[in-house]
Amino acid sequence: MNSDPTSLANLHDIVVPAPVPLWPPAPGWLWLLGFVAIALVWLALRAFSRFQRNRYRREALAELAALRAGEQPPATRLAGLSIVLKRTALTAYPRQDVAQLTGADWFRFLDETGGTAFNSGLGQALEDSTYRAANGNGNGDGDTGQLERLFAETAHWIRRHRPPASASENASTSDDAGENVSENKDEGTAP
Numbered sequence: 001m002n003s004d005p006t007s008l009a010n011l012h013d014i015v016v017p018a019p020v021p022l023w024p025p026a027p028g029w030l031w032l033l034g035f036v037a038i039a040l041v042w043l044a045l046r047a048f049s050r051f052q053r054n055r056y057r058r059e060a061l062a063e064l065a066a067l068r069a070g071e072q073p074p075a076t077r078l079a080g081l082s083i084v085l086k087r088t089a090l091t092a093y094p095r096q097d098v099a100q101l102t103g104a105d106w107f108r109f110l111d112e113t114g115g116t117a118f119n120s121g122l123g124q125a126l127e128d129s130t131y132r133a134a135n136g137n138g139n140g141d142g143d144t145g146q147l148e149r150l151f152a153e154t155a156h157w158i159r160r161h162r163p164p165a166s167a168s169e170n171a172s173t174s175d176d177a178g179e180n181v182s183e184n185k186d187e188g189t190a191p
Helices: 027-053 053-068 076-091 103-114 122-134 144-160 167-187
Strands: none
Touching: 027 076, 027 167, 053 144, 076 103, 076 122, 076 144, 076 167, 103 122, 122 144
8 A cells, every 4th residue: 555645546436325224214204104004094994884884775775676676566566665764764763753753744754854855745655555555455557657756766865864963872862861851750850
């Protein structure tokens, strides 16, 4: 080696540092990945919960499709429509709000909750069919256009009705209120 510090023989190449490794990432990236993972899990759970909550709709629509494709007389099919509507409503809404509804009140309820047109005369055929099928007079041809409109309105209601935010909470709240009233009456005080 040459002892002269200015000699070109003492020059070396520039030493480049090693590239930064991709793993382990910086703490900020770990926080971001954790947040994204939590958000994805939350979205998946929410989607699964919605899928489970709407199971009764899928089952009702499948039953409606089977009823539409069936070879029963029109009055029997109309009676089946009525059954599908009532079962679906009893699943989605509190029993004490739906079970006792009949006639115009029932059709008003369907129209208010699902944006349908049952109360404008279309529901009367549905109501009449229940009695015709029960009396054995369900072998008539009936109006196929009206039957198709009823099937369409029923499918529309099943897809579009909006149950209360939490039917189980509403039921438990009303049950609790009833218990409080009965407790107050037992104590001799007014509610």
